[in-house]
Amino acid sequence: MYAASNTSHDLAYLFTYRLLIDKAKWTKVLEATPELHFAAMIIMSSAEQNIRRNELRNEVLSQLPKGYVPILSHHFGFVTEKPIVVSTQNCRIANVQIESPTLWLLSGSSMSGPSSLVFAIDLKSKLSYVLRIANSHPDELRALVPPAREMPIGVANDDGTAALLMGGSIEQSVKEDMWLFTVPTTVIRSSIGDDASAESKSPEIVPSWGWTFLGLAPERVGGTAVDISTFLKLLSPENEAKQSASTAIKAEVKLPSALVVGGRDASMNVSDVMCICEPPAPLTQWSAAAWRQILYLAGLSSSDDRAKTQYSIGADAPRCALCRGAPGWARVDHPSSYSQSKDPATTASPPEQDVQESAQGPEDKPSLDSAVATSDNDDDDEAPSLEIRATGVAMSPMGVPTCGPDQVIRQKILLFGGINDAGEEQETYVLEVRKRPSATQSQANAQP
């Protein structure tokens, strides 16, 4: 076994730790149950309705037969920790009481094909629910929820109150839309220093729970997404306030910020790193044209009228060549730039060393750009492949404030596995994101 910090002390510690955690036990919480036919559970009204979104949408959580667990694969799941949904009166939630924690399961492959459904499993009571969209015309209904898809990229915020769902595929078509799923959270109105009075007030349901279309995302299936919002807050505290002000979602719902690594677009494996630092504000003011546009962006345009809109958007809308027209997205970097040595003995550093370097300031740690410029490539310095279905997870943000405005704050993301053109990956990488040095900083570093 190879340890990055390969000292005898570290390995001794590791071995001791191995003994300490040598206990793991599986428990079957819920048995699999036969598949239900959920198509009939989506209520559609036949009458023409006003297409204003907020009047149309009416999400309902319906309780499933006791012990029911959906059969899904290639889906996305996250856990809500906050207390959620306690209501029998609000019209948006009908006779359902769910307690935290709750496991949410979105999209994926079901027995009947790609799914667009949302399941909730109360991990305490073991009861499960399905999200229904009621009182909607079929056309509008399709635009109220993400189209069915397999292998979507999902990322939830740290407390599981909101999640981004993007990309994925259906019938060889790769999606490039992005949706926000907001968990129905009970919010107690309170102000700082007024906790006692807040207890007496009735809970308030976040009104915009359910799905909200956010716009375009990189055309991507597979890949890995992690939430870096905590890191970004450390990086730029004012960003949080800006984000809260720019969104129509209540401030209590923290939007995740996604960092997407790897995956595949419609034609090839993609190995770049994309991020969306500030999710775009949900579009809440809808008009007929807006509705058509949303249908187009969600890949649902079919009528002549919508085709015109499609043409108009396709011809006129400014699209970024780098991010393939995904608003708000930016390419952090491309692995072709990863020309640093692949030798762990020279690249990996123990945590203690990280802290030391951080304390010395950002100029002591070469930026990606400078690393690329100074790296002397040899045969072993091939760019690592993260091309498809790489699986990673975010580690704790590591931040060491230093004097002055600059802080060396890093977010480390472990990447293991996935496949590329050559087969499955077996090497383990840590992707580290940190504040990009300013232009003046880079110039200062370049000077001897």
Next chain:
Amino acid sequence: MSTTQLLLEELTPSDCACRPPPIAASLNLICRANAGPRPRMAHSLTRVTLGARASGGTWVANPEDELLVMFGGNTVQTHKFFNDVWIFHVASQSWLELISSERGEELASSNEGPMARSGHVAVAAPPACTTPYPVSNPGARVYIHGGFTLLPSEEPPQTTHTSSQNESNADSKAASAPATESSSFGELWALDIHRTSPKESYPPQCKCYPQVYDTVPHQIIVYADMLCMLPRTHLMT
């Protein structure tokens, strides 16, 4: 201004994505091939921190107990599906095998563990639904849901375990078998991991076989089998 124009402005990012993002990325190789889990895809990595319920009901977690739990996955060419469990210890940046493939198959055959699968969902359970671990034995829970496997179309699923020596043979057998039947899963599993106290883990309970770690060339570190009686490491150069 037409409605469409208005919409285009709404949908256009305020800050163009062409502008460099405020963050940069770098990639470091920290573990070579053959030094961690076997190559795979569609597995899960879940971040957990072992914690305990302290007095007053507060949840206490030790940063040194931050782990990434890896489960499942499959290979494309050989259709080998996994149900082993590995943990990545963040503090030491090292992989540790928690449940081997052989043990995983044993558990699955006795319905005491999940069958090998990929494309599943794994989430870390929040403290509210984990066992109230005592402070001396912090723990964590990971939920596994769904996923699928490929089964030979005419043969029942192989649930017998294979030894590590003939894993490659098993792979080649799986590759030659007509694995065309997809079987999806729907059950919900929970994996509980918790630390034993040092008193429990040391002799006589400790596993008494030496482990050899291949680290850097010309250097082999052999761990003694009796940590309490011998020096913890012998460094041979």
